[in-house]
Amino acid sequence: MRIVFKKSYDRDIDLHEHGWSRAKIAVLAGIMILLPFLVGEYYLAEATNTLIWALAGMGLMIAVGHTGQVSLGHAAFLAIGAYANAALMNAGLPFLVSFPLAGIITGVFGAIIAIPAVRMSGIYLAIATLAVFVIVEELVIMLEPITGGVGGIMAPSIQIFGISFDRYGALQNFYWLILGVVALVTWGYANLMRSPTGRSFLAVRDSEVSARALGINVTRTKSLAFGLSTGVTGLAGALMGAYIGFYNYELFSIFISINLLLVVTIGGLGFIQGAFLGAILITAVPQVIAITRDGLNANFGIDLGSVPGLDTMIFAVILILFIIFEPTGLYGRWLKIRVWFEIFPLARRDMFRRQKSYLKTERMK
Amino acid sequence: MSLLDVNDLAVHFGGVKAVDGVSFSVDPGEVFAIIGPNGAGKSTIFNLISRIYEPTRGTIKFDGKDITGLKAHDIAQLGIARTFQNIELFDHSTVLANLLMGRHTHKSTNFVQDILFLPKVRREEREHRHRVEEVIEFLELEAYRNKMIAGLPYGVRKVVEIGRALAIGPKLILLDEPASGLSVEETQDVAFWIEDMRRDMGLTVLMVEHDMSLVNQVSDRVLAVANGKPLAMGTPQEVQSDPHVQAAYLGTAVEDAA
Numbered sequence: 001m002r003i004v005f006k007k008s009y010d011r012d013i014d015l016h017e018h019g020w021s022r023a024k025i026a027v028l029a030g031i032m033i034l035l036p037f038l039v040g041e042y043y044l045a046e047a048t049n050t051l052i053w054a055l056a057g058m059g060l061m062i063a064v065g066h067t068g069q070v071s072l073g074h075a076a077f078l079a080i081g082a083y084a085n086a087a088l089m090n091a092g093l094p095f096l097v098s099f100p101l102a103g104i105i106t107g108v109f110g111a112i113i114a115i116p117a118v119r120m121s122g123i124y125l126a127i128a129t130l131a132v133f134v135i136v137e138e139l140v141i142m143l144e145p146i147t148g149g150v151g152g153i154m155a156p157s158i159q160i161f162g163i164s165f166d167r168y169g170a171l172q173n174f175y176w177l178i179l180g181v182v183a184l185v186t187w188g189y190a191n192l193m194r195s196p197t198g199r200s201f202l203a204v205r206d207s208e209v210s211a212r213a214l215g216i217n218v219t220r221t222k223s224l225a226f227g228l229s230t231g232v233t234g235l236a237g238a239l240m241g242a243y244i245g246f247y248n249y250e251l252f253s254i255f256i257s258i259n260l261l262l263v264v265t266i267g268g269l270g271f272i273q274g275a276f277l278g279a280i281l282i283t284a285v286p287q288v289i290a291i292t293r294d295g296l297n298a299n300f301g302i303d304l305g306s307v308p309g310l311d312t313m314i315f316a317v318i319l320i321l322f323i324i325f326e327p328t329g330l331y332g333r334w335l336k337i338r339v340w341f342e343i344f345p346l347a348r349r350d351m352f353r354r355q356k357s358y359l360k361t362e363r364m365k
Numbered sequence: 366m367s368l369l370d371v372n373d374l375a376v377h378f379g380g381v382k383a384v385d386g387v388s389f390s391v392d393p394g395e396v397f398a399i400i401g402p403n404g405a406g407k408s409t410i411f412n413l414i415s416r417i418y419e420p421t422r423g424t425i426k427f428d429g430k431d432i433t434g435l436k437a438h439d440i441a442q443l444g445i446a447r448t449f450q451n452i453e454l455f456d457h458s459t460v461l462a463n464l465l466m467g468r469h470t471h472k473s474t475n476f477v478q479d480i481l482f483l484p485k486v487r488r489e490e491r492e493h494r495h496r497v498e499e500v501i502e503f504l505e506l507e508a509y510r511n512k513m514i515a516g517l518p519y520g521v522r523k524v525v526e527i528g529r530a531l532a533i534g535p536k537l538i539l540l541d542e543p544a545s546g547l548s549v550e551e552t553q554d555v556a557f558w559i560e561d562m563r564r565d566m567g568l569t570v571l572m573v574e575h576d577m578s579l580v581n582q583v584s585d586r587v588l589a590v591a592n593g594k595p596l597a598m599g600t601p602q603e604v605q606s607d608p609h610v611q612a613a614y615l616g617t618a619v620e621d622a623a
Contacts, residue, residue, distance in 0.1 A: 013494065191481065198479070206456055215533070224476060
């Protein structure tokens with residue numbers, strides 16, 4: 001068991017409590033940077049997809065995990081980000097300008113929607129965001145000059161200072177670009193959560209009445225959180241569009257919204273790490289299912305390819321099991337395993353019983 | 366001049382007159398207690414002062430300024446902190462984080478500066494952390510600093526809530542039943558803390574309390590209310606010997622000869 005002797009307040013303020021955890025992050029970053037040399041094209045593309053999902057998951061995590069606002073409409077913000085970025089690039093703006101701008105446009109849109117919407121909570125807010133999703137989906141179809149309507153559009157090829165970051169032409173560069181964006185957003189998110197603004201998000205999530213008594217403007221805080229959430233989701237949408245290459249409104253379906261909710265719930269509500277674990281799960285499970293299916297078919301002649309909705313059913317079972325047995329998600333489980341090892345052999349059976357509690361987000365008020 | 370001036374305060378919910386014409390003033394450095402039977406409107410008075418309820422009539426003045434028109438989140442900025450009868454802490458955060466949330470009114474950075482964690486943010490964080498550490502030391506919360514609220518015993522949570530209110534750095538602290546559910550020893554601790562808040566921190570304390578031994582021990586003046594109406598005001602002894610107060614508590618009829 002590691003004991004940290006804190007000699008200054010900075011140790012509490014720093015992102016990492018001790019050098020060991022800094023070293024772990026450095027190793028992880030190193031592996032991620034070297035990944036294109038370690039794996040083939042197929043797995044690199046999968047890793048890229050996972051990173052994009054993690055980015056979108058972080059976006060939703062700000063709203064659901066840290067501010068307690070359930071959203072079923074985040075696919076709409078992915079769409080806004082993707083189409084805004086494509087439109088700005090087609091208008092001649094370089095990616096370095098259009099990409100942040102797409103995030104800001106989505107964020108401002110989200111914050112404006114939030115001003116009336118955040119007066120609701122729980123299931124009512126979920127339904128309101130669902131309505132926003134439906135409206136945006138219709139708008140995408142109607143705004144044909146920008147979005148290509150039902151036919152869809154090609155994502156413009158990404159060039160930065162003459163170097164190609166095209167998803168197909170230069171997958172390695174594209175991967176590094178996304179890795180950089182994800183790293184930056186993660187850093188900003190972690191900073192946010194150790195600063196007064198992040199704390200005010202948590203305050204609003206856990207008790208609005210005492211948040212007010214502490215001088216926190218609840219409506220403004222919720223709008224800000226929703227704006228940041230949708231802004232990050234917009235960035236993920238822009239990258240998702242570039243990753244898919246050619247897309248129409250069907251890419252951003254309601255199932256994407258639900259999958260995003262799965263990412264944050266299964267990953268671990270209220271943990272940045274949860275968005276990553278959830279993203280890994282949500283992108284890996286379909287692959288595992290496909291590989292298993294092919295294997296069964298080739299070796300035993302069992303054809304599961306004809307079973308419709310198999311993926312969805314497996315996701316549903318995983319979600320239900322998590323809600324019942326591990327409301328804190330994969331990351332919460334990991335923390336418990338870590339504590340078990342750290343204090344070995346002193347762990348007791350009922351040690352974590354009291355900690356099995358649901359966030360207010362998960363309760364329907 | 367008095368710090369808090371409540372004049373003819375009333376709030377009606379439909380036909381229910383929860384508070385009906387209550388007036389009192391609290392002097393700086395005073396410990397002022399409001400007592401009364403259940404449902405008398407004590408907590409409602411608190412909720413009116415902290416602007417959770419809209420008064421039907423009457424005014425509340427703090428430091429000579431009318432606060433009746435302010436929003437609930439503007440109250441802390443003026444230097445009024447409060448605790449809640451049924452603890453309202455942030456359950457999924459540590460004690461330290463809860464206390465730091467009490468420093469919200471002192472932040473001067475915006476969210477962009479926070480995301481970039483500019484040196485200014487760190488400087489302010491150090492200051493917040495230092496102030497919070499003083500509160501932790503005052504309330505002897507050192508052992509719980511990094512514990513999650515959800516796993517803490519009731520008595521400790523009660524103290525953390527007082528700590529969060531103190532972290533605001535208020536002039537006036539409203540304590541809503543600080544001793545409810547506490548053991549005799551814990552209540553004694555609360556009594557000492559209230560004394561210290563007044564003496565060392567120069568705080569003014571307004572509290573609602575049922576525990577008469579605590580009220581007798583710490584309060585300078587007491588206001589007794591029943592059914593939303595004021596019954597008596599004065600020193601704890603005066604109020605307890607008032608026949609109207611005794612009638613309200615014990616239910617005996619009073620000869621209105623006095």
